Amino acid sequence: xxxxxxxxxxxxxxxxxxxxxxxxxxxxxxxxxxxxxxxxxxxxxxxxxxxxxxxxxxxxxxxxxxxxxxxxxxxxxxxxxxxxxxxxxxxxxxxxxxxxxxxxxxxxxxxxxxxxxxxxxxxxxxxxxxxxxxxxxxxxxxxxxxxxxxxxxxxxxxxxxxxxxxxxxxxxxxxxxxxxxxxxxxxxxxxxxxxxxxxxx
Amino acid sequence: xxxxxxxxxxxxxxxxxxxxxxxxxxxxxxxxxxxxxxxxxxxxxxxxxxxxxxxxxxxxxxxxxxxxxxxxxxxxxxxxxxxxxxxxxxxxxxxxxxxxxxxxxxxxxxxxxxxxxxxxxxxxxxxxxxxxxxxxxxxxxxxxxxxxxxxxxxxxxxxxxxxxxxxxxxxxxxxxxxxxxxxxxxxxxxxxxxxxxxxxxxxxxxxxxxxxxxxxxxxxxxxxxxxxxxxxxxxxxxxxxxxxxxxxxxxxxxxx
Numbered sequence: 310x311x312x313x314x315x316x317x318x319x320x321x322x323x324x325x326x327x328x329x330x331x332x333x334x335x336x337x338x339x340x341x342x343x344x345x346x347x348x349x350x351x352x353x354x355x356x357x358x359x360x361x362x363x364x365x366x367x368x369x370x371x372x373x374x375x376x377x378x379x380x381x382x383x384x385x386x387x388x389x390x391x392x393x394x395x396x397x398x399x400x401x402x403x404x405x406x407x408x409x410x411x412x413x414x415x416x417x418x419x420x421x422x423x424x425x426x427x428x429x430x431x432x433x434x435x436x437x438x439x440x441x442x443x444x445x446x447x448x449x450x451x452x453x454x455x456x457x458x459x460x461x462x463x464x465x466x467x468x469x470x471x472x473x474x475x476x477x478x479x480x481x482x483x484x485x486x487x488x489x490x491x492x493x494x495x496x497x498x499x500x501x502x503x504x505x506x507x508x509x510x
Numbered sequence: 511x512x513x514x515x516x517x518x519x520x521x522x523x524x525x526x527x528x529x530x531x532x533x534x535x536x537x538x539x540x541x542x543x544x545x546x547x548x549x550x551x552x553x554x555x556x557x558x559x560x561x562x563x564x565x566x567x568x569x570x571x572x573x574x575x576x577x578x579x580x581x582x583x584x585x586x587x588x589x590x591x592x593x594x595x596x597x598x599x600x601x602x603x604x605x606x607x608x609x610x611x612x613x614x615x616x617x618x619x620x621x622x623x624x625x626x627x628x629x630x631x632x633x634x635x636x637x638x639x640x641x642x643x644x645x646x647x648x649x650x651x652x653x654x655x656x657x658x659x660x661x662x663x664x665x666x667x668x669x670x671x672x673x674x675x676x677x678x679x680x681x682x683x684x685x686x687x688x689x690x691x692x693x694x695x696x697x698x699x700x701x702x703x704x705x706x707x708x709x710x711x712x713x714x715x716x717x718x719x720x721x722x723x724x725x726x727x728x729x730x731x732x733x734x735x736x737x738x739x740x741x742x743x744x745x746x747x748x749x750x751x752x753x754x755x756x757x758x759x760x761x762x763x764x765x766x
Contacts, residue, residue, distance in 0.1 A: 424608070424609075424648065425608060426607075426608035426609050426612065426648075429608070446606075446607065446608060447606060449608060450605075450606060450607065450608055450649065450650065453650050454602055454650070496602075496603060499598065499600070499603040500603050500604075500606060502559070502564050502598075502603075503596070503598050503603050503604040503606070504606060504616075505562075505564055505591070506562050506564060506591055506594075506595075506596040506598075507591065507596075507616055507617035507620060507664065507665070507668060508588060508591045508592060508617055508620035508621055508668065509616075509620055510588070510620070
């Protein structure tokens with residue numbers, strides 16, 4: 310999953326000058342949404358209309374928006390499992406479902422309109438811990454590379470007449486994940502050396 | 511005059527016991543370009559890592575390497591890494607930041623350069639590798655050749671005395687190769703280039719070192735070493751084509 314190409318993405322919102330203001334606005338929206346009452350009522354229309362307005366303004370690609378919402382959906386629906394055991398918490402589940410999706414959509418719009426390195430710059434100015442920021446920066450830099458590596462391994466497997474059968478698929482998936490882990494560990498070592506070579510301490 | 515690099519009786523054994531380097535010694539003058547040749551597993555990359563103090567993990571009490579007269583020892587690693595710029599084989603390992611600007615600025619900022627001086631240094635380094643205007647570009651959207659040149663800009667931004675390059679042309683198309691070669695030719699610093707690209711060695715380097723099984727087996731002027739077909743074949747190499755057939759219109763590589 311590649312980060313969006315920010316050179317072209319973001320519509321008019323891309324031209325919005327300050328990533329700090331965008332981040333602050335999203336955090337306020339998330340805070341406001343989280344503090345909404347447990348019972349779903351008209352108050353929910355406020356963040357919903359703001360998210361909708363921002364979406365119409367920034368014109369995100371459907372793939373970007375749906376992709377990010379789906380990634381969050383597993384965690385959101387996980388809370389629904391609780392509702393199966395406790396009927397009293399069903400309205401609560403609906404509230405959690407709406408709140409989480411609104412917050413996830415707001416974050417997805419933020420990442421659509423703001424390059425990640427600009428967000429990192431804001432977090433750096435806010436003096437968040439350096440180790441956390443370096444980890445985030447390296448993660449965003451190397452995730453596409455890791456995804457590419459996994460894709461190449463799958464293609465190599467397919468080229469050797471691999472036929473997906475249930476048991477073999479799981480075994481081979483486990484093998485790919487294991488190899489990816491090893492390759493990532495090796496790459497991490499090389500990255501560390503390259504950083505040291507440029508004076509990193 | 512103090513040589514840019516001096517290596518005396520350097521030996522190294524990997525933690526699992528395999529001997530990687532044995533009694534290696536040579537020196538490189540300021541501004542000189544030297545090619546480091548040898549088959550796979552000869553110890554070329556291991557030797558290069560030693561020049562930057564990246565190997566061994568704990569430098570020995572008695573140094574075997576001097577950069578500009580400064581011994582590669584535990585207390586001098588920071589200065590050594592400023593003097594020796596290292597271009598790694600895979601640009602993806604070296605390109606660690608999200609944008610070109612941040613990546614080129616990484617080295618100088620570790621050396622304490624900040625503010626307008628850092629901006630000027632980054633701009634100058636990018637211009638030196640022909641990537642003027644690339645500062646705000648995102649690293650993962652660059653072509654392989656551009657990635658390689660950004661890495662070189664990041665190394666040049668530290669203003670090194672010696673440039674150490676590990677297989678600099680290994681994954682470049684002919685145009686990228688030609689551009690990189692032209693760039694390297696015009697850099698006034700000493701260069702040690704580990705490569706399998708024998709034409710590159712012939713074009714850029716006045717002197718050649720041949721390493722095999724961790725030992726320095728030959729050393730001399732590039733043309734005479736590379737013309738020795740028996741020596742080349744004995745160490746997993748071959749005589750470059752351009753030494754068999756001279757191009758009728760002179761050197762093949764024109765300007766980038």
